[in-house]
Amino acid sequence: MNQKIFFAGTGNMGGAILRGLLNAKVDPKSIFFFDPSDAAAAAVSALGCVRVKNFAEGVKKADITFLCVKPQIFKLVATEWKNAVKALKGTKTFVSIMAGVARKNLVEVLGAKNQVLRVMPNLPLTVGKGTVALATDGVNEATLKAAEEIFGNIGVTCRVAESLMDAVTGLSGSAPAYVFEFIEGLTRGGVKAGLTRDVALKLALGTIEGSVELVKQSGKSPSDLCAMVCSPAGTTIAGVDALEEGAFRSSLIKAVVAGTERSKELGK
Incomplete structure (x- = not known):
């Protein structure tokens, strides 16, 4: 995998995905991250990953951006994200693990020209034994395969329609x-x-x-x-x-x- 990846948030889930990539021998210098907590950021920097000063810098550097903030944070950062994406040239891929945030709401912020994939991981992902459902709506095959390659390092994946993501949450999420x-x-x-x-x-x-x-x-x-x-x-x-x-x-x-x-x- 030679793509550059950016993590907006490195909490339990985001951190698990990031560490799964490192375990799969992805070059840590190709992984960028933003975390407002200096303590949390220090732990990730110690792994060799590159901390950026804000969302705009990270999304500009990366091919794939993982949106790993808590769902209630989305409304607070939506304007910042929208402005950052507007300034980009070309297209980008975004992968959201935010539960309950519909793809249409993500597209309103991240732009229709970009690939926006919504996924639902569960807690066992943190020990490399999780399950991840990928919502296929509006996403091309290349993006789905890239996500499966990434998540395959830390669990099993399945593809579902976005209309079934609530059912996924009720089953594997809970x-x-x-x-x-x-x-x-x-x-x-x-x-x-x-x-x-x-x-x-x-x-x-x-x-x-x-x-x-x-x-x-x-x-x-x-x-x-x-x-x-x-x-x-x-x-x-x-x-x-x-x-x-x-x-x-x-x-x-x-x-x-x-x-x-x-x-x-x-x-x-």
Whole structure:
């Protein structure tokens, strides 16, 4: 990859993407960034990346700009960004990770002549195991492939229509919290059954990791795999029955839908 990349913001998500590029052996001198925090900037500069004094300088130097500020900051910086982009010659590519900020609003600021891609990453991206959805609306194939190449260093990618980004937020964007709750529930169950918390957590994590890998490699559906574990009148079917009494799957469905609806509200 010989493109120059600019990060407007290097918080958890922006920093994870940036570090993923470095792990993929991208030259740090080809990565520019702006962060108003001297402490945060010092940590990124220590990696060899180049700090710029403002958005205008960074976007001018780069081929691809990652917009990694918090969504509520967008309205505060929109005028500055618009003026900076107006001064540019040629076209640029922008990738926004700002949840709830529609592409049409980004295009109003960044200009219709530029490639503007909206993506939705999730928290596990910070450990190189995230998922990233790319909204395909109004974006050419070259931009999509470039984004997939970048994000492929730190997770898995999928393409969706922008109209489905709220659903992505409700599922992969929010689901890490549901998984953490699941892990905690299994751990507490183990403790209640007599295990120490350390042992219960270790067993829960190992079981989840192995189960995920089995779904990936087996080619079987989660329902088929569940049936394989449930021996007639055995311990597992007794546990599954207890989950059904608590509307386990229904609760997860409701959680994803609730997150989706909330994302739509925030987008307004």
